[in-house]
Amino acid sequence: DTGVSQDPRHKITKRGQNVTFRCDPISEHNRLYWYRQTLGQGPEFLTYFQNEAQLEKSRLLSDRFSAERPKGSFSTLEIQRTEQGDSAMYLCASSLTQGVRTNEKLFFGSGTQLSVL
Amino acid sequence: GNSVTQMEGPVTLSEEAFLTINCTYTATGYPSLFWYVQYPGEGLQLLLKATKADDKGSNKGFEATYRKETTSFHLEKGSVQVSDSAVYFCALSDNGSNYKLTFGKGTLLTVNP
Numbered sequence: 331d332t333g334v335s336q337d338p339r340h341k342i343t344k345r346g347q348n349v350t351f352r353c354d355p356i357s358e359h360n361r362l363y364w365y366r367q368t369l370g371q372g373p374e375f376l377t378y379f380q381n382e383a384q385l386e387k388s389r390l391l392s393d394r395f396s397a398e399r400p401k402g403s404f405s406t407l408e409i410q411r412t413e414q415g416d417s418a419m420y421l422c423a424s425s426l427t428q429g430v431r432t433n434e435k436l437f438f439g440s441g442t443q444l445s446v447l
Numbered sequence: 448g449n450s451v452t453q454m455e456g457p458v459t460l461s462e463e464a465f466l467t468i469n470c471t472y473t474a475t476g477y478p479s480l481f482w483y484v485q486y487p488g489e490g491l492q493l494l495l496k497a498t499k500a501d502d503k504g505s506n507k508g509f510e511a512t513y514r515k516e517t518t519s520f521h522l523e524k525g526s527v528q529v530s531d532s533a534v535y536f537c538a539l540s541d542n543g544s545n546y547k548l549t550f551g552k553g554t555l556l557t558v559n560p
Contacts, residue, residue: 333490334490365548370552372538372550372552373491373536374550375547378546421490423491425546436491438492441490
């Protein structure tokens with residue numbers, strides 16, 4: 331079990347540039363989640379996938395944000411035309427959900443720290 | 448909407464001291480409650496959880512009891528160790544699933560030898 335891995339660990343970009351982050355979940359996990367954490371705050375839910383289907387998106391996820399999980403394995407989160415307010419830690423988590431009853435345990439990655447200058 | 452309010456840190460204790468980190472919540476329905484811990488350089492880890500009123504979650508010497516009457520889920524440990532130094536997050540989920548969590552701001556705990 332290698333855990334949830336995220337790449338890169340740190341990203342510095344200039345305002346207006348596009349950035350893309352990658353998340354590799356635990357291999358057998360069918361659900362994948364993205365959260366965002368700003369300085370001094372707890373993580374905030376952004377979106378989640380069950381296999382390749384994106385099932386829910388938060389209002390925090392503006393149209394500049396897009397997430398994909400094309401083959402139901404790794405996921406990417408892209409931010410277009412970055413703004414300084416996008417500076418945050420972007421966290422990925424995964425879980426194994428079986429059946430209707432959802433009582434799964436989330437496993438978080440270490441996050442990608444984005445700094446927009 | 449849902450919200451979680453937890454004790455502001457940082458909290459600094461000596462080894463073997465008693466720990467309490469307060470957490471209160473606002474939610475509709477019957478949320479599940481969680482404590483997550485983040486050690487330096489690592490991802491968030493589930494520490495313990497409780498899914499209904501009066502349940503007690505426990506793990507690694509930490510405990511928290513789901514108190515519906517006071518809407519609280521305070522984290523306690525009788526004797527902290529240096530290795531407990533971390534950021535602790537209280538969280539809830541209210542939709543029957545554990546994925547859409549509402550977190551508190553986190554409390555930094557430092558335990559000195």
